[in-house]
Amino acid sequence: MKEEFCIMPSNPPYWSNKRFLGSERHEVFEGYATKNRDYSIEDGLVIFTTPELHRIGKKSIHLNPKYWREELKLQEIAEQTWIDYYGKTKEDFSKRYGRNYL
Numbered sequence: 001m002k003e004e005f006c007i008m009p010s011n012p013p014y015w016s017n018k019r020f021l022g023s024e025r026h027e028v029f030e031g032y033a034t035k036n037r038d039y040s041i042e043d044g045l046v047i048f049t050t051p052e053l054h055r056i057g058k059k060s061i062h063l064n065p066k067y068w069r070e071e072l073k074l075q076e077i078a079e080q081t082w083i084d085y086y087g088k089t090k091e092d093f094s095k096r097y098g099r100n101y102l
């Protein structure tokens with residue numbers, strides 16, 4: 001399995017910052033029109049999770065994004081991680097991803 005660039009902290013049992021057997025990658029910020037998905041991959045804002053937690057289960061990212069946003073703070077953690085890792089500001093983040101989550 002090849003390492004993929006990821007700057008996110010792990011948050012077990014929800015997600016890992018490394019690919020593991022059977023894992024699926026999720027881009028924290030999505031959208032093809034906005035390029036957010038490409039930026040997420042380029043910037044390392046990706047997480048690795050199980051198929052169940054990614055898109056199958058009731059609490060999966062794709063079926064229950066609200067849970068991941070409000071309870072697990074996925075986007076908030078990602079924005080803060082991006083700011084810290086790249087030495088940028090909230091304004092820089094907003095310019096790249098279109099809005100703020102902090």
Ligand SMILES: [Zn+2]
Pocket residue numbers: 025026027054061062
């Ligand atoms: Zn996904």
